[in-house]
Amino acid sequence: MAASGVRLVLLGKPGAGKGTQAALLSQHYGVEHLSTGDVFRAAVAQGTSVGLEVQRYMDTGELVPDEIVIRVVDEHFAAGGPLEAGFILDGFPRTLVQAEELEQVLADHPLELVLNIEVPTEAILDRIAGRRVCVNCGASYHVNKRPTVDWTCDVCGGDVVQRDDDTEAAVATRLEVYDRQTVPIIDFYCNLGKLVAVDGVGDGDEVQERLIKEVDGRFAPGRP
Ligand code: ADP
Numbered sequence: 363m364a365a366s367g368v369r370l371v372l373l374g375k376p377g378a379g380k381g382t383q384a385a386l387l388s389q390h391y392g393v394e395h396l397s398t399g400d401v402f403r404a405a406v407a408q409g410t411s412v413g414l415e416v417q418r419y420m421d422t423g424e425l426v427p428d429e430i431v432i433r434v435v436d437e438h439f440a441a442g443g444p445l446e447a448g449f450i451l452d453g454f455p456r457t458l459v460q461a462e463e464l465e466q467v468l469a470d471h472p473l474e475l476v477l478n479i480e481v482p483t484e485a486i487l488d489r490i491a492g493r494r495v496c497v498n499c500g501a502s503y504h505v506n507k508r509p510t511v512d513w514t515c516d517v518c519g520g521d522v523v524q525r526d527d528d529t530e531a532a533v534a535t536r537l538e539v540y541d542r543q544t545v546p547i548i549d550f551y552c553n554l555g556k557l558v559a560v561d562g563v564g565d566g567d568e569v570q571e572r573l574i575k576e577v578d579g580r581f582a583p584g585r586p
Contacts, residue, residue: 371451
């Protein structure tokens, strides 16, 4: 039987570092990184029908309705998304309905681990106020940690800008929505014995080391 890759979910408040860490972990383990936020931002930028549907929710910091999110994720996995090869999900699931749907979709390829990246809200507010992201690949920067050349992405050369939903009002809504809609799935994964909390304070490399330690402690890469 072919070896299969890690199947992970990253949870955490907006600005906890899910996107940055998912990108690093996907390189480290050689598996796909799927961010529903990135998928929706690309759809908005390209003006697709999904983009037109989701933009108003995203701009105000509300969640995109479950049926739209589930449709997009189902299509991804149905179109050969890497159940066997492994993946890292970032920003999905975000509601109990989505978490239950994911269990169905994965069926006999269950998640190995759900990593909850914990960062206090004061630190989150600071991070998001200075956050700048690449419109093309989603790489994340900060006004204190800029790209090498102006506001041009070091990874892909795209423009690095402030996200439309990183305004004070949208961030307040996103944090409130997180408490109300996403925190309940922490218990859901705890009850399945899959949840691990990881301290998300510190620089990106430190946090990555903590995450890798947790994953490697529970997952033997290359297992049959
Ligand atoms: P963050 O975690 O920093 O808030 P994301 O890039 O994950 O950022 O998501 C940005 C926005 O995209 C969310 O505020 C929401 O509007 C939408 N979105 C992304 N993923 C989901 C999801 N799984 N369910 C509902 N809405 C989503």
